[in-house]
Amino acid sequence: MSKYLVDKFLYTVDRDPDLVERYRTAPRETVEWWEQSRANEVLNCHSGEASTWLRFTDSERAALIDHDHVALFELGAHPFLTLTLFIAMFERDHGPLEYQKAYGARLAHFSMPYPDIAT
Template sequence: MSKYLIDKFLYTVDRDPDLVERYRSAPGELVAWWEAERANTVLNCMTGESSTWLRFTDDERQALIDHDHVRLFELGAHPFLTLTLFIAMFERDNKEPLEYQKAFGARLAHFDLPYPDIAT
């Protein structure tokens, strides 16, 4: 499992409006593309330097495809990275202020301290 790779995915997708829209509309396609094309690049550096070993586990990949922020949290994804990306994708579907954020938090309410480790 690579919490780093999950967080890198959330971080990089959130910073590109085109990737946000692709992730919203075709998550399986975007996750597969990102894993093949971006997972092994140096974060914020597109100079051709890369590694070859970073891959999502099947569980991580499925949680990303399913937009399952609860499972991502269980896997150690940073909740702020998940929340900011998911706000960009789903807040527009709600009518009330903070409606999405409240629902996001409510789905995580069953967690007790200590929370899953979010250190990378």
């Protein structure tokens, strides 16, 4: 599993409003496109450098496609990255703080120590 790659996806998508909307409305297509075209770019590097080996596992890909923040947390995705992206995608569909409270409630069954979020 590559927690780094999942966190990189969450980070890069969250910073582009067009990608946020694309991921909200077409998650499968966005995840597949990003994995093929952006996953191997060196983060914050504009020199054209890239790697060739980074790929999501099947469980990571499924959790991203399903917008399943609980599964992403279980896999070790950083909860702050997931929360900020998911707020951008779904807060508009809820009242004030409703989405954030529901997000937290779905994670309430976890007890410490939480899954390792180090990359």
